[in-house]
Amino acid sequence: MKKFMNSAATLAQDSLEGFVAAHGDIVMFGAEQKYVRRRELSPGKVAIISGGGAGHEPMHTGFVGRGMLDAACTGHVFTSPTPDQILAAIRETDSGAGTLLIVKNYDGDVMNFEMAAEMAIAGGRHRIETIIVNDDIAVERSARGTGRRGVAGTIVVEKIAGAAAQAGAPLEELKLLGDAVVAATRTMGVALKGTTVPQTTRETFLLGPDEMEVGIGIHGEPGRSRDKVTDASSIVALICRHILDDFGSLKGQPVLLFVNGLGGTPLSELYLVFGLARAFLEEHGVVIARSLVGTYVTSLDMAGISITVTQLDERLTHLWDEPVQTASLRW
Amino acid sequence: MKKFMNSAATLAQDSLEGFVAAHGDIVMFGAEQKYVRRRELSPGKVAIISGGGAGHEPMHTGFVGRGMLDAACTGHVFTSPTPDQILAAIRETDSGAGTLLIVKNYDGDVMNFEMAAEMAIAGGRHRIETIIVNDDIAVERSARGTGRRGVAGTIVVEKIAGAAAQAGAPLEELKLLGDAVVAATRTMGVALKGTTVPQTTRETFLLGPDEMEVGIGIHGEPGRSRDKVTDASSIVALICRHILDDFGSLKGQPVLLFVNGLGGTPLSELYLVFGLARAFLEEHGVVIARSLVGTYVTSLDMAGISITVTQLDERLTHLWDEPVQTASLRW
Numbered sequence: 010m011k012k013f014m015n016s017a018a019t020l021a022q023d024s025l026e027g028f029v030a031a032h033g034d035i036v037m038f039g040a041e042q043k044y045v046r047r048r049e050l051s052p053g054k055v056a057i058i059s060g061g062g063a064g065h066e067p068m069h070t071g072f073v074g075r076g077m078l079d080a081a082c083t084g085h086v087f088t089s090p091t092p093d094q095i096l097a098a099i100r101e102t103d104s105g106a107g108t109l110l111i112v113k114n115y116d117g118d119v120m121n122f123e124m125a126a127e128m129a130i131a132g133g134r135h136r137i138e139t140i141i142v143n144d145d146i147a148v149e150r151s152a153r154g155t156g157r158r159g160v161a162g163t164i165v166v167e168k169i170a171g172a173a174a175q176a177g178a179p180l181e182e183l184k185l186l187g188d189a190v191v192a193a194t195r196t197m198g199v200a201l202k203g204t205t206v207p208q209t210t211r212e213t214f215l216l217g218p219d220e221m222e223v224g225i226g227i228h229g230e231p232g233r234s235r236d237k238v239t240d241a242s243s244i245v246a247l248i249c250r251h252i253l254d255d256f257g258s259l260k261g262q263p264v265l266l267f268v269n270g271l272g273g274t275p276l277s278e279l280y281l282v283f284g285l286a287r288a289f290l291e292e293h294g295v296v297i298a299r300s301l302v303g304t305y306v307t308s309l310d311m312a313g314i315s316i317t318v319t320q321l322d323e324r325l326t327h328l329w330d331e332p333v334q335t336a337s338l339r340w
Numbered sequence: 341m342k343k344f345m346n347s348a349a350t351l352a353q354d355s356l357e358g359f360v361a362a363h364g365d366i367v368m369f370g371a372e373q374k375y376v377r378r379r380e381l382s383p384g385k386v387a388i389i390s391g392g393g394a395g396h397e398p399m400h401t402g403f404v405g406r407g408m409l410d411a412a413c414t415g416h417v418f419t420s421p422t423p424d425q426i427l428a429a430i431r432e433t434d435s436g437a438g439t440l441l442i443v444k445n446y447d448g449d450v451m452n453f454e455m456a457a458e459m460a461i462a463g464g465r466h467r468i469e470t471i472i473v474n475d476d477i478a479v480e481r482s483a484r485g486t487g488r489r490g491v492a493g494t495i496v497v498e499k500i501a502g503a504a505a506q507a508g509a510p511l512e513e514l515k516l517l518g519d520a521v522v523a524a525t526r527t528m529g530v531a532l533k534g535t536t537v538p539q540t541t542r543e544t545f546l547l548g549p550d551e552m553e554v555g556i557g558i559h560g561e562p563g564r565s566r567d568k569v570t571d572a573s574s575i576v577a578l579i580c581r582h583i584l585d586d587f588g589s590l591k592g593q594p595v596l597l598f599v600n601g602l603g604g605t606p607l608s609e610l611y612l613v614f615g616l617a618r619a620f621l622e623e624h625g626v627v628i629a630r631s632l633v634g635t636y637v638t639s640l641d642m643a644g645i646s647i648t649v650t651q652l653d654e655r656l657t658h659l660w661d662e663p664v665q666t667a668s669l670r671w
Contacts, residue, residue, distance in 0.1 A: 284362075
């Protein structure tokens with residue numbers, strides 16, 4: 010697979026520089042280009058910081074801006090940002106109200122964000138809370154091991170916590186709110202084609218011409234089963250059934266339905282999947298109160314989709330609707 | 341290439357239904373689902389209608405909304421909408437101020453929009469003007485034949501004319517303005533992988549592992565040359581040089597720089613290309629006054645990019661900046 014890049018080693022940084030150049034009205038680099046931050050911070054507001062490996066664009070930099078994130082730390086492709094990057098972001102965006110870290114549940118990310126938080130707290134000048142996002146129901150819950158991964162639902166957490174922070178919610182309240190959104194959010198994905206990592210330009214796994222990978226993550230990890238490709242209605246029913254089962258029951262419940270593209274799937278197919286998912290869920294008594302369709306949380310050029318459902322209450326709906334001004338979400 | 345669809349025959353319509361379901365606050369179907377229109381028209385405003393084959397999503401439906409299009413007519417994949425669809429859109433969105441048609445320069449589109457316009461005018465109740473967009477400099481200008489194709493620059497015309505119409509500009513003025521934007525706009529694209537048409541699930545042309553197609557259109561047409569893939573800087577320089585040559589000179593001129601993804605190229609690569617294009621143009625004395633980066637005018641799942649440059653003056657800049665509320669462009 011060919012890519013538009015000068016070299017695999019510089020792809021992530023070159024892309025970040027282009028991003029900052031394109032959205033200079035909203036974002037800027039932090040000192041020494043260690044992270045991307047809002048150009049204008051809101052004094053007295055809790056700072057919200059997220060981050061992770063490159064290769065998931067527009068997550069997280071595309072969600073830096075008023076009403077969502079204050080800073081995003083990006084590592085190399087599929088590689089956690091360093092504690093040093095995260096610490097710099099904490100120090101430079103804390104306006105005294107403390108910092109909320111939103112971290113996807115991967116060992117490397119959790120470890121590095123934790124290390125940065127400890128260093129910041131040890132200095133005695135920062136208060137920090139952390140939300141671990143683990144919305145991927147393709148991975149079974151278990152007492153041991155890392156548990157469920159953080160995938161597309163991460164941006165739902167970022168949007169809702171971001172709106173509450175913008176409205177002045179204190180750190181402790183944001184921690185409770187973020188955990189509540191994680192608990193109310195389930196995601197599952199399916200891929201028709203694996204991810205091509207720039208260093209190798211080979212796919213991380215190869216699917217036959219009639220195969221799909223069900224329960225795919227966002228790093229080219231294999232999913233929970235490899236099935237024959239079926240029509241879109243069957244794929245959507247398979248995923249939505251897993252999600253409904255995991256919730257227990259959503260009958261009569263209002264939800265946000267979010268259909269996400271994994272990087273190489275055209276928007277036309279995402280809308281098609283959305284229409285089918287909406288119909289399936291409505292047939293099962295779920296109320297689609299809010300919608301989001303787009304390519305937001307990706308795995309490089311993977312052809313695939315994920316479906317995320319967040320159970321809404323009045324407060325979450327209100328926070329979802331609050332204005333947001335980022336490169337990738339804007340209303 | 342696998343796709344998320346129930347059948348090739350229903351892909352376009354299924355996708356449209358999902359689109360309308362996802363954006364019911366902005367759009368709705370016209371009568372008999374012949375086209376997609378703004379849910380709330382602005383009385384007394386010139387109606388702006390565009391359209392074309394499916395497979396270019398989010399164009400055109402994603403640009404229906406306040407400050408841009410009033411209606412979009414979509415055909416089957418890479419197939420013009422019928423005069424019947426276009427006529428319905430004209431009749432149902434004309435509030436008395438007339439209708440501006442924005443048409444990409446392809447024989448089928450031009451013919452069907454023209455036929456619809458003639459039928460509408462013959463009825464004696466509609467005033468119509470048409471803008472033909474032909475921004476693709478990969479095709480040589482010539483006295484005979486169809487001439488240059490309409491590609492990504494189309495949405496620049498739609499945005500600027502849409503803002504002027506929203507502000508109350510009369511039909512004759514919009515015709516002059518639209519033609520002026522077309523004249524000020526140049527686009528060129530390059531593909532790393534051809535388009536997979538759903539009916540065949542085969543690529544329209546096959547590129548070797550080290551080949552790229554330069555001057556690609558948005559229907560899987562071959563480009564003007566097949567070259568060895570080079571690094572991104574060289575690709576960007578090649579395209580930008582063609583664009584600058586075609587303009588003659590842009591030294592000291594303010595422009596809109598628009599990097600567009602053709603469907604299968606990740607946003608990270610688009611930002612990388614944007615950063616390089618911006619630097620190249622600035623080195624050549626061009627002033628990047630406005631920017632747009634994203635997957636807006638596509639060719640199904642083609643891996644590729646196009647670069648569009650529109651020369652701006654004070655009025656065009658102001659109209660570009662005016663608020664827009666569509667599914668795919670919003671500020």
